[in-house]
Amino acid sequence: MAQAMFDLTGRLALVTGSSQGIGFALARGLAQAGARVVLNGRDAAKLAAAAQRLTAEGLAVEQAAFDVTEIAALDDTVAAIEAAHGPLHILVNNAGIIRRMPSVDVTPALWREVLGTNVDAVFFLAQAAARRMIPRGEGKIINICSVQSELGRPTIAPYATSKGALRMMTRTLCAEWAKHGVQVNGIAPGYFDTELTSALVQDKVFTEWLCQRTPAGRWGRVEELVGAAVFLAAPASNFVNGQLLYVDGGMTAVV
Template identity: 45%
Template sequence: MILDSFDLRGRVALVTGASQGLGQAMALALAEAGADVAALDRIGCEQTCEQIRALGRRYFPVVCDLRRASVDDLNSVVAQIVSNLERLDILVNNAGIIRRAPAVDFGEADWDDILHINLKALFFLSQAVARVMIPRGGGKIINVASLLSFQGGILVPAYTAAKSGVAGVTHALANEWANQGINVNAIAPGYMATENTAALRADPDRSAAILARIPAGRWGLPEDLKGAVLFLASPASDYVHGAVLPVDGGWLSR
């Protein structure tokens, strides 16, 4: 039966940036489908923990600031998860930050923070997880890209650079790891109602301009990513490699 292809019972997922917003919604989606979840964030994920445990799933919290994490730190994170949950089948690289400023004024510290968490940590965490997955026959790696993996954006040069890189890394890792049983794909959310877009939504003119371009006529919600992440984390996507799936209300079709 086709629904069996979406059953994640017996699998373990790591979701970064899982304390709120998109990461929390995706962690809950995987738990609802039967996966046990390790949730990583620079702060605690108590609310996420409570909701996952209420579903009867195991939960393992990891506190790690990816803006400062070394490669050794990321290797240690993966080792902790495998030690406590016995395996690691799914990685969702969701954690990210955004900072806005004109390109002529954009500072080096902001550039480095954004590239470190949004791209460097994503790659090296994927590397650490792949070293666990390959001997076990494979797994699923899902990166969170962006509309700005395809477009330039306004006042977000570092974020655009990082998210363009996420799409590129997704393609590169899919090419290398597909024949080792690892599916590497990405989700590109559109304009979502999260903390990252609070300033845009609070600006009446900017918010109206954004909504006018979205065919669906509304901002996306974290829950809108649940179906996409479940598909890419499940056996239903076993022949999908290197895809960057927009979940954008039709924005890129305009």
Template identity: 50%
Template sequence: MTTFDVTGKLALVTGSTRGLGRTLAAGLISAGAHVIVHGSDKQRAAAVAEELGAYGAIGCPLTDTQATNPAISEMLQEYGTPDILVNNAGIQRRNPIEQFEDSDWDDIIGVNLSGVFHVTKPIAAAMKSVGHGKIIMIGSVQSRLGRATIAPYCATKGGVAMFAQGLAAELSPHNIQVNTLSPGYFDTDMNAALVADSEFTDWVCKRTPAGRWGDPQELVGPLLFLASDASSFVTGQNLAVDGGMTAVV
């Protein structure tokens, strides 16, 4: 079956030097895609690209357009237009709203939302010029569900999901599909402290019908679906991979 085939497809995965992003990049590479690793530090991105056997690497902080814009431009010139863009880069900050620092708000909006815009804008234009493309936003169950102490994070993930829907309406006539892949609670670097917290882990297991944390590898299959021709008539959707969390009250 070739429907799910991404062999030879060029893919950029932002924030892919560690955590979910690294897992997603590795999954695409295993499936035959030519992956460009991205990280805020170019040397680190290049090192991870070598470890994974990736096609290339770029480095730029997504909060700095003076760095992001030329980095994406150089990538397009060197490697060509990506067939697949995975907007994965993201950060988390936790605090009650009255204790939430303005600088933390700026950082989380800058990476999780504005950074997605700054990467997507030139790549979407390039995809339009070649007449095809796949854009995949990495959302969260917090695209749909609120939780205390992470309201700004919820705002960014809800924003990313709606950004995807708006882009789907705009880019579908150009054979570009735009969807959101929303993980539930996964055992990742970002969640290491929560995984180690027995009380929180107990809550996750009780709140999730599957009764456990997700394994990052369980996101690779859904990613390949959204990145391949298997999803050629799927756009503007938010696919939850959450063990059933958003299906129940």
């Protein structure tokens, strides 16, 4: 009985930005739990390589190469995925970008680039999914937020603003869609060792600060996010809605 609560067999999941890093780890974890997973990325070659890795592990994966920032095409994109693979049960909004610079140097174009990817694309992809989930009376939407949904840090004002916005988007969509059987929740990772953070991992000063700031005393490993994703995608979380699950080694719990 308990195991069945976390079984994703027969479910179709779309994970954006899943060619590498956190998105790839989450896609693999959902597939290992039984879901058929649609991988997404802008680079078709990188996407195909990621799919090949998972297929070689015996996992059920599909591919959908598209740019989440092409807002006008998102509804048609979700329609095409459903036409090809069946009803979409799980959406993981993982694709995102970060640009680091002093706030006084942030240009309007850079601001819009970050907010367009991290907020606009998430909302309109969730909207496209919900338009189909709501009539069916079920669905799971998981927004990948951040400790920066709660905490500020120098040189990342656009990113932190976008992740704070995702926290409130998650709550507001819960307020509207929960009664239709759609759960909207977020995972807020702390600092994880990925391809995109490798420079920081190699920075001894930063890593020393991080290990002192985080009660767990280390960087996170991407596979440590999988349990949270499977929980929020599975029947086990059917009465969990509008929540952010911080997976951060305790960072947001202490001062």
